[in-house]
Amino acid sequence: MSLQPFHLAIPVYDVPLARAFYRDVFGLEEGRSADTWVDFNFYGHQLVIHNHPKTPDQEHATTNPVDGHDVPVPHFGIVLEWGQWEALAERLKSFDTKFVIEPYVRFKGQVGEQATMFLLDPCGNALEFKAFKDMSLLFAK
Template sequence: MNILSPFHLAIPVDDIEKAREFYNKTLELEEGRSSSHWVDFNFFGHQLVIHYKPKTGLENNHKNLVDGKDVPVPHFGILLEWHIWQDLAEKLLKKNIQFAIEPYIRFKGEVGEQATMFFYDPCGNALEFKSFKDKTQIFAK
């Protein structure tokens, strides 16, 4: 696998302060630069920016069925080390996060074994945090 460069992702939020608190306090991300309309966060070494965007009523909550679970589309997230994912899942459970899909293991004992969980930020952005038991199998079939 090639060494990856940090990505930049800007997402819409309809309440800067609620979103700021979620990313600061719930996910415990370090805040970077900000203005009244956007805030940068260190998203596990990547640049995540929340940008104010008023709700239009046209937001789409589409889901695809995967493993019998409704996976929100679109969503974004990060691939974490196995133990870091486990620690984060425990923290979020203690913080009473309402999961769209509770933490669980997919393909247990098979190629591509992975841990995953889905939840929403307070502005409706879906996040997936996952980990592979063996990182060399991220794209394995």
């Protein structure tokens, strides 16, 4: 599957703290930057953190129930290959990451079975990382 890279700019109220999180915890490569923003290579996509006052979503996340868990909304993330997802889960655990939803396999034995995990960045932005053993099931009903 060949995809065009997306560009996503998110608000952070502490650029140095968020910069260290995305660079050190995730190991993302930095691109261009200024005092108020930083570009990151987010698995081939462009993620930009921008200085911005704390938003209501960062203060108190809304959730929706999915497979018995409270999924934070809004959230963003990436669909990884299964091995990448497992490696990221281990990396995050090695940094003593506090997960909103611990790494697990949801919809087990159903169409759409997937590995998933949710966490917050230091500024309260919710992230989800998921993987499918069979990527052809990404949009399966």
